[in-house]
Amino acid sequence: MSNTSHEVASGPYHSGGAAPSALSAHSVSKRFPGVLANDSVDFDIQPGEVHTLLGENGAGKSTLAAMLCGLYQPDSGYIARNGQRVVLSSPRAGLQHGIAMVHQHFRLVDRFTVAENVILGSRNLSFVLDRRSINERVSEVAESYGLPIDPTATVGDLSVGQRQRVEIVKALYQGAEILLLDEPTAVLVPAEVEKLFENVHAMTQAGKSIVFISHKLGEVVEISDRVTVLRGGKVTGHVSGRGATDTKDLARLMVGRDINLGTQRASHPTGHEVLQIRDVSLNVNGVNVLSNISFNVHEGEMVGIAGVAGNGQKELADTIAGLLSPTSGSISIGGATATDRGPIHARELGLAYVPEDRLGMGLVPSMSILDNLLLTRDRHIVVDRASVRPEATRLIEQFEIKANGPDHLARKLSGGNAQKVLLARELSGGRTATKLLVVCSPTRGLDVGAIETVRRLLDDARSAGQAILLISEDLDEIMSLADRILVLYRGSIAHETPGETAQIATVGAAMAGLTTGVNG
Ligand SMILES: Nc1ncnc2c1ncn2[C@@H]1O[C@H](COP(=O)(O)OP(=O)(O)OP(=O)(O)O)[C@@H](O)[C@H]1O
Ligand SMILES: [Mg+2]
Structure with a gap:
């Protein structure tokens, strides 16, 4: 590619005498090993435009x-600024041309x-x-x-x-x-x-x-x-x-097809209590992050925890998963106590967990998809990797994970695809039969097709009798999936309502701390 930086750009968007675009890409291509990430892409943006x-x-x-x-350079094609061809060799060079990315x-x-x-x-x-x-x-x-x-x-x-x-x-x-x-x-x-x-x-x-x-x-x-x-x-x-x-x-x-993100609720009567939380409080550095939380989740039931981020959701999930010990109160999974027993014990009791913090806790970026999928399998069994390959391939297909096979490294996946690997592992329940699924913002960052798939999988898990705790800031998602909705506000349950009859205004008000008390 030439390094001349002031050729006049010609392109599909400003033939004739029209003003040049503020920024444009001209037939840019970018290849990563095994994938053509951009294939002759034309794009332009005008001043004052979104x-x-x-x-x-x-x-x-x-x-x-x-x-x-300027973070990546095109393999072919070029970028133009105000109609002038530019070479953006680094983000700093981009900034010198008035271009900045908020990651x-x-x-x-x-x-x-x-x-x-x-x-x-x-x-x-x-x-x-x-x-x-x-x-x-x-x-x-x-x-x-x-x-x-x-x-x-x-x-x-x-x-x-x-x-x-x-x-x-x-x-x-x-x-x-x-x-x-x-x-x-x-x-x-x-x-x-x-x-x-x-x-x-x-x-x-x-x-x-x-x-x-x-x-x-x-x-x-x-x-x-x-x-x-x-x-x-x-x-x-x-x-x-x-x-x-x-x-x-x-x-x-x-x-390329119609997407259905309609309401889905439990179609079978719910069974025994799988998760029991009794008077759980958590005090971190003198602050009550969770205060006297009590609720149950039954077989075949999905309970949604709504709330604005930072009201104790993450701590509640980590406490159930055995990563945090409650200051007081008790937790049981499938009738066995899980309080103070740690995360491995919680998994042995049948917990599957999709945490909020995906790359920190959920996935190991330097490992392949296959190894990430195996990560939480029962430690007592020597896993035969070769025998798991076909399953990994099947999961990649089922979850429509864009990757060149099971050996693709997690850190080379796009944001949404990394998330799908984590969901595939936790929802596929390949190890001890999953009884309780705790999922945090399962569809954040996913495209609509993937959201539809994940919602269907959650619904299938519910129909198969798993107890599901869905923790999400996406109120629409909770309103359309949960059989019961609890609102967490400043570490307490501020509102409870059946999903079927939930009013978005009431739930929203409780999220903002405008109501107190439990009803419904
Ligand atoms: N650094 C990299 N090394 C190898 N492959 C990469 C790298 N970055 C992206 N890819 C691959 O390039 C393709 C496009 O990825 P990109 O991150 O641009 O997708 P995206 O549209 O932003 O997706 P998302 O909505 O999931 O964020 C994907 O197949 C991805 O796996
Ligand atoms: Mg992206």
């Missing part, structure tokens, strides 16, 4: 975004303040400024886009939504004109999403361009001026957004 990249897990969205910001996994330094994080890596000799003027400048940039942040706050103390705001302010402070947001809403609660969308409007009003990636089709319809659909690394469609299309159309374009 252009969404949509596609199934592994379709090539993050790869394209990475080439647009889903934030790259902030926890113990630094907001302002320190924002100026970190800036080249304009910020260190000669005193702390006060730095704080002022950071606030100024933030407020001009309606992104209020406290420059003196320590990043480690911030919520996920606030951290994301810091990342965006950092990009703007560094002079970004084009922001690439890779699944920014996957980690946000509904109120934070609304706020982010207001910020996006403020930025596009000011002439900035936004490349947006999301699997949430409702959001895509709401925020996008244009949508480009990728499938298997190729562009397969263009749609205009903002009400000109609906979520059903987008789903069909993405996966």
Whole structure:
């Protein structure tokens, strides 16, 4: 590839005398071992526009975004900025052209303040400024886009939504004109999403361009001026957004068939109590993270735990899984005590667990899919790897995991496909028969086709008599799947209702701490 950096780009989007695109990709291709992640992709974005990249897990969205910001270089094809061909050899080079990517996994330094994080890596000799003027400048940039942040706050103390705001302010402070947001809403609660969308409007009003990636089709319809659909690394469609299309159309374009995400509830009467939680409290460093939690989950029943992140969900799940010991109270699985017995014991009692923190606890990035699938199998049995291969291959097929076979390393999977491996392992129950399934946000980051599959598998597990505890911030998901809904607020159960008759307004109010008491 030539290194000339100021050839005039020609491409499908600006023939004639039209203004050049702010940023464009021209027939870019990118190959990873065994996969053509981008195959002659054309893409462009105009000033003041929100252009969404949509596609199934592994379709090539993050790869394209990475080439647009200088993180990866195309194998062939090229990138142009304002119609001029550019070579973006690194993210820093991208930034020099006013392009910044906000990654889903934030790259902030926890113990630094907001302002320190924002100026970190800036080249304009910020260190000669005193702390006060730095704080002022950071606030100024933030407020001009309606992104209020406290420059003196320590990043480690911030919520996920606030951290994301810091990342965006950092990009703007560094002079970004084009922001690439890779699944920014996957980690946000509904109120934070609304706020982010207001910020996006403020930025596009000011002439900035936004490349947006999301699997949430409702959001895509709401925020996008244009949508480009990728499938298997190729562009397969263009749609205009903002009400000109609906979520059903987008789903069909993405996966090539209709998707049904309707209501599914227990079709059989429920059986014995599988999980019993009695008066469980958990105190961490003097803070009551869980207070007197009591509930049961029966055979063939799915109980949903709704709540805004950080209200004790993660600790509740880890306590049930034996990773945390409750300060008081008891837990039993299948009639046997699980309190203080540790995670291996919990598994032996028939627990399968899909934790919140996938890569930290669920998957080992440096291991293959096959070895990750074997990870939680019964330790007393010497596993014959060869005999498990066909099963691994079958799971890869069943879960539509985009990989070149069982030996594919976990860290080389796209975000959604890594998640599918974890779900495949826990839902396939290859070891001790699963009695209790505890799943945290099982469909976060998955494309609509995969969401449909996972929901069906959860429903099948329920029909087969497993007890399921579904912990999710996705209220729609809980409302459409759970037989019973409990709302966790500040470590206590603030509301309980049957799924069938649950009112979204009432559940939402309880999540916000606006009601107390248990009824229904
Ligand atoms: N660093 C890498 N090494 C090897 N293969 C990779 C690498 N990054 C991505 N791939 C592969 O390239 C393809 C496209 O991945 P990409 O991450 O762009 O998908 P995506 O559309 O962002 O998916 P998701 O919605 O799951 O995040 C996938 O098959 C993935 O396994
Ligand atoms: Mg991705």
